[in-house]
Amino acid sequence: MQENKNISFGHNEFNIQGKVKGAMASFFKRRKKSIQISKNEEPGSGQEKKKEETGPMQAGKSEESSAGKSGEASQKQPDALYTSLAANLDKIKRKTGNSPDVVIRPIKVGGAQAELETAVVYVKGLVDDQSIHDFLIESLMNNAELQKELSPEKAMKTIKDDVVAIGGIKSVKKWDDLFADLMSGNALILIDGSEEALMASTQGGQRRSVQEPTTNVAIRGSKESFTESLETNQAMVRRIINNPDLWVESMNLGKMTKTSVSIMYINGIAKKEIVDEVRTRLKQIDIDSILESGYIEQLIEDQTMTTFPTVYHTERPDAVAGNLLEGRVAVFVNGTPFVLLAPAVFIQFFQSVEDYYARFDISTAIRFLRVLIFFISLVGPAVYIAATTFHQEMIPTALAIIVAAQRESSPFPAFVEAIIMEVTFEILREAGLRLPKAIGATVSIVGGLVVGQAAVQAGIVSPAMLIVVAITAIASFATPSYAIAISARLIRFLFMVSAAMFGFYGLILALIMLIVHLCSLRSFGIPYMSPLAPVIPSELGDTIVRKPLWAFGKRPQLIAAENRTREGKNQKPKPPESRGMKHYTRKEEKDET
């Protein structure tokens, strides 16, 4: 037994190696669009040069083929279950490396005479214990039908139809499906003498409950945020959009992790081309693992050489619902509360769900503020550097004197000073982010007081610089989307360098380059800057300004499909017609009294 375990461990390792290499190789091939994929499968034909490398891989592959890689393996050897229960269980044990959390529970059915060996197999922790005990094992043991003499086929049918009181039940015939289901938390029922196994959906176990969002916090609006469970997340959106047109497609991605990923969109509102594009890009993903939606985001982006996010992600079900209703496609990934939304446009990152919940005047003012904030966080220190080292004439005299007085004692040029402070701040932020909350406060005290105050008092940095850095820092926190704030954080240094080299001239050049870059970006084929560039006048009402809700005529034309009508005409609320107020006079009042 001990020896057996060792062997199977070794086997597992081989397997992983083989899989990764295989994935890499085939990914590479796909990129080159070569037809040599078939050659790759024949050992030795195209791989002779890499014999040392492919050695273990081939070993892994040969083992693998018995377990069955869907397409190719089925031709060589059928990927079917064995008839014998013992063989099947042995295979399961071997394949799972005898892991103790894979529970095999043998149960005898079929009466005293013709005992029929059956077994329930599940993974501890992934399943809902209660349904396993109450609806599966107990039913199997106590059901009267099963105590009669039974053939394996009959038993299978009886269990499927009469015994198991669980919603989802199906039969599997292939090892591949079997393991995929087993590892996702379903329970297997194997019967000796049957080439089929039953699969009861018993997914459950400990999961984080629905909590308040931590990243996209809104004062007004739903307090729910997504959890790590794909099903829960989808259900949360379904609870908002109660419509059969809300379609979901699901798939498993990641060769090793087999992560469930699903696309959600509203049929008739989402553009077919965009849905197809998302689907194709997801299908193209060939990677060993998907650990977070960030993996997917990075693999399906249009443009990778940019700091700007071209896929939106959110924790809020209402944000997802709102975007689906604009025609976007949501990508749910199991194991993360962050749901991807595509296509994303630049201006979207300055919008928050609350903008639509608050009245338009307030939302518009706040959106203006957000753009200002973004601008400050982008060019704040750069403007300071440019003004104090190149364009002293642009500073009002009184301010110039104050700044000059502060700079008298500071030993570094403004640029170096700015870099020191910015880097210090980034260090503080990073330190504060990763530490436990209790120590986080200490860091902020040390950072704020010691570094800030002491640095100024020691004369290493000027107070004006500290103010600029502080405003910039606060501005970068005030941007509603962390994704865009972090890109501004990065580009800020670029601006600082160009401002230090060429003053405002360089700053403007860098700004122009940034805008050109932004205009060149696409998100799933949609111009990133739309509806600002290209200008779509009818949609400018939901960019930096927000139109009143009663004037929201149509959905965005670049994103939404044929059904673009959002609301009916004459939605502007009006007071009722006069309720006879003009006839109301003092005289009538007197009459009544």
Next chain:
Amino acid sequence: MKRKWILFSTMMISMAFLSGCWSKKELSELALISAVGIDRDEDGNYMKAIQIINPGNVSSGLQGGGGGQAPGVTVITAEGKSIVDVHINASAEISRQLYHPHANLIVIGEDLAREQPLNTLLDSFDRNAEFRNTAQLVIAKKSPAADLIKVLSPVEKLPSEKIYKTLDVTEKMRGENITVSLQDFIKTSASPGIEPVLSSFTLEGDVKEGKKQENIQQSQPETIVKADGLAIFKEDKLVDFYSGNMARGVVWILDRVKQTDVLLDWKKNKDAITYSVIRQSTSVSADTSKDLPEITVNVKAEGMIRETEAPVKLDDPNVIHELEKTAEKEIKEQLERTVKQTQNKKTDIFGFGQTVYRKDADKWKKLRNNWNDDYFPNLKVKVNVDAFIRRTGLRTAPNLSEIKEKYE
């Protein structure tokens, strides 16, 4: 292809690094000039006094800053053959690069202004991209320009600010000065049919005392700089100073009076009533039908009674009307006197020539050559004043009348 890219990006990056920081200058390497004063010495050399800000002494809010202990400015002086020459010579006296853009005041000494056309003097300022054309231009009356710049000022930490702001405030309150910037002056002196005027400042007290910090450490500084009327120019040379009502007359005809007080006589009481003009508009028109043009100055003044030293029944509309008439007469007399005296000086600071030019360009062509000397002094100038009393303050009849009744 890859090599090309590497080459290209290397070139771009080295371009940035080689040419970058071209005109970089740290704020702490600059000497911010706040004011410039120009004089001429006996040998005919220019003397320039440059007032430099000591930022550390000015902003006292800083911890450990010696604000108030040492003067906020330092004045360095240099001489040379030309203005730029002086400027270059001045660099021998200061450890930092002289930086002009924050200079907002140019003071010209009286002697220099009398000897040399100012336009030639101001060329270097106008030509210099670093120098702001919006800097104010003033004349130092009865003292060298350098002295005006050296005197420390109370309240304002920068003496240049003091002069600059005093000019602004007194223009608004009193109407005997006008702010004239470098570009205004150059524009006016280049325009046909008008001669420039500048505000003048005088020094009261001893400059040696004024230079010291002690001067402003007392409640009443010994030495002080104050605005004192206008300097009148003819062909860009200083010819005379006007002050008091004469200066105001000029400002009034130039339509630059914002607020001013006119003292009115009331029934034997001299200067008994203060009529305060709060709004006015003046227009000058020319009648060019005759050989010599006739000029009409129309003044519309609106004001209030601010003070009465004589009993006057202000609740009586007839009295108000009478007061308006008195005010009109007073203003008219003042303006006519100003015009008469200026005609004697033979310099058209009012821009009557310009009015004629705009009205009848052909006629102006005949007149322009000897305008100042021959035609302007003989112009017939008619002044029409329309004064209006808007209100009489919080009281109607002065309490004087009640007091009078009490003792009678």
